[in-house]
Amino acid sequence: MPELPEVETVKVGLQRLLPGRTVSAVQFDNPKSFPNAPADVSEFLIQASVVAVTRRAKVLLIELSSKYSLIIHLKMTGQLVFNSDSAHFGAGHPSASLVGRLPDKSTRVTLQFTDGSSLFFNDQRKFGWVRLLPTAEILQLDFFKKVGPEPLAADFTWQQFRDRLLRRKNSNIKAVLLDQTVVAGVGNIYADESLWGAKIHPTTLVRDLGPAKFKALYTSLRDVLQLSIDKGGSSNHTYVDAEGNKGSYMTFANVFRREGQACPRCGTTIIKTRVAGRGTHLCPHCQKPKRTTG
DNA sequence: CACTTGACCTGTCCGC
């Protein structure tokens, strides 16, 4: 569920909280949570300090003074929660202020810092991961070589967007929006929201989109992503930011998880269907399927 | 090659 706005929100929080802190210890539950540990951990993670926290697509990068970086993917249920208090490592009951920010059975990786603070990587469904790699090698990973441009970048134009969508002209538009090699960072929530905004039915083939629709979708996508960042992301159930706070974008969602409710634009009842293997929400009046004839 | 579907996991919800 963490998509671009949620990962961006986590990044902003961690960039404020982590730089300058020095790693003193790391724990992880399972090698799959930290695939290349412990080979490089003692040499390049312990005693290294955090230089910067950045984001590319849905991936977080924690750059270390050792010339290595932690690469983190939250997938659907991942959380990265910072806690400045070391008290939870002792016995006894958690204090009220720590509720929701404590390690639990979903905690996969714990980083401890020399000042007593810690960072928990929690992931209920275990799809996420943390890796430790030389910073210089990150851009050589297949994912980073293939991933598309950042949709909110100042130099990303609607013409570039159109041209990249057209690389998959025979696919439905929803599947293409979800394709990370076309545009980075879009997941199920913002695909549905942006298609509603542009009044495009999700099964419309890219080749059937008129020029005005490319521009409308470009604008709609950037608007919903920016609005969600402004609201701290979407919290359906597990997502929280670096300090354990939920985001409020779902309050502003127009169709996502609003089946049975009235379309904010025309009042027609929003429906839920299945497109590209995903639950898909749309207004059947505003978003008409493209007719292949006529 | 272009495109679609299934696997990876666990918690939750729904019907019986």
Next chain:
DNA sequence: TGCGGACAGGTCAAGT
């Protein structure tokens, strides 16, 4: 109340 099954969705491997 318990239990089976569907569902949630990001990404990659496997299938068509």
